[in-house]
Amino acid sequence: MEFDYVNALTHITGHVMKLHRHNLDLLIQKYDVYPGQPPLLMRLYRHGGMMQKDLARSMNVQPATLTVMINRMEKSGLVTRQADPNDQRVSRVYLTEKGKVATRAVKEALQLLETRCFENFTDEETALLRNMLTRLHTDLEAFQLEYSEKRSGDAQE
Amino acid sequence: MEFDYVNALTHITGHVMKLHRHNLDLLIQKYDVYPGQPPLLMRLYRHGGMMQKDLARSMNVQPATLTVMINRMEKSGLVTRQADPNDQRVSRVYLTEKGKVATRAVKEALQLLETRCFENFTDEETALLRNMLTRLHTDLEAFQLEYSEKRSGDAQE
């Protein structure tokens, strides 16, 4: 029995997410917001002044990725950095006024897409989908842990 | 009612797919294969000698993206390009022997992950998930079409 890559569920899911990202980009590009930035903007909107380390962990992204992204967004005027007075290593990130305006638009766009995606789903369906995603997440994390333990066990080879 | 971005289904799905991609990378990096390359390798394994334009369309990627990716993979010895004798504009892409070996490993890794992801799913659940993904895909494509029509309608503003 051959493995049908093109029809694998993970492959299809990736394609759907790509479409989602593309649509989001269509909706927000006029606000100087690029497609990787909404996760950062949404977190700062909820909780301004987070430090980069916590932002990175929350976004599942490396700190180095944020350094570069925030540099660009500072240049385009969406956010500002401010050193923490109690710990000079820490830089806290805030939305500017322009950033807040843009984030409200981003939020609306995300909400619109979420609505359009699931308006034809029943409550049972969305609940089941959420449940499936949680299980996938759990299993993929378990696999990662398993694999890295196996690798470190093999390290002396 | 506030929009709960972090718990939005599309947000969670993106996170799950990122984990999947990361796990795949763990499994295949020892074969000189980088995480964007499996889709290309799998297609060439099925059908060697495809032209870049068709590969790009099949992978939902821009031709320019493939040009650069294939350059790198030629250097690392996974694929070769060969000009089409009937049309000198066309370059046809083939797996090398090293590429075939790597692709068999990639295929196994993809298959392993797919199995691990869905081994706790019933047949009904995977069927429903597939059905949901198809609907999401349809709705997102419809949105994109709608939006670009609206935009081109507004073009004279």
Added chain:
DNA sequence: TACGCTTAGTTAGCCAGCTAAGTAACTGGA
């Protein structure tokens, strides 16, 4: 106090995606 360790962030260099503009080959009609 001073030395070493830890921690937060940055820099450099890579891969992967995009758009826009450019090149070279093919095609078709005047």
Added chain:
DNA sequence: TCCAGTTACTTAGCTGGCTAACTAAGCGTA
């Protein structure tokens, strides 16, 4: 025949993700 248009691909320059190596600040203990 020749020129214009189309087509396949490439190049340049951007965003965004990664790792590895570096800097600078804080902390702790001898």
